[in-house]
Amino acid sequence: MPITKATASSIAPAAKGDLVVGSATNDASVLAVGSANQVLTVDSSTATGLKWAAPAGGGKVLQVVTATTTTFTSNATTTYSDTTLTATITPTLNTSTILVLVNQNGIATEDGNASSGVGLKLLRGATDISLIATRATINFTTTGQFGTTLSTAYKDSPATTSATTYKTQFKNNVAANAAYVQIDDVMSTITLLEIGA
């Protein structure tokens, strides 16, 4: 039996945006309005067969976060320390992929030891997720070069909608020699792209 105007009016929507929907043969009920930016989605497990849900990303770029640093930093130990290159993203969906693009500039090592080399890695929070280099070597004081660039693109699946921080850390392979980043205050960049699943 079709729902008549009189029948529908007996079902009382409680708020703007509430929908009257069929819930069974000859039966109807009210589906309360969803939240901002939600879309109506078919879901046979619900009483009405419908629900409000966050839109699927569908492989689209949902947001982009970029950060830069020009802070010269040196590390004369063999223990990793922060390069000051860091960015934080809060994923819209926990199914999203985060594409991390890193351009670490002005990398150099101190003169004096042939084994000297820069180690560089990418972290999510305190967790290592990508080893970018182990012995990148530019012996700038003898060659006259003033640093090189290391880049990486890393696809991450953090499975969270909480704020998530990505950063790089570096070290030298030889304790007595320093490793440098952003030498001469050149700019390093990190870009985070949230890609919908």
Added chain:
Amino acid sequence: MAKCYQVLSMLIPNGGYVQVGEEYEGIQFLECEPISKAEYEAGFAQYDAWKAEKDAEKAAEKQALLDRLGITAEEAKLLFS
């Protein structure tokens, strides 16, 4: 004018520090004896003379080696070309 990393290389030749930025306050002495702010700042004026002395020492060592081998610097370069 010397750079901050050159001064630290002179004052802490065995490493063991991390420096963020170029100021003394940005230095963390992790595996070495800390130097004072006065030593760090004085290092900028001392670096050029120290570097010239080191370069002269290195040049003298090279020349002594060439003399011992009985070849010129140009002939030594040929060995590695």
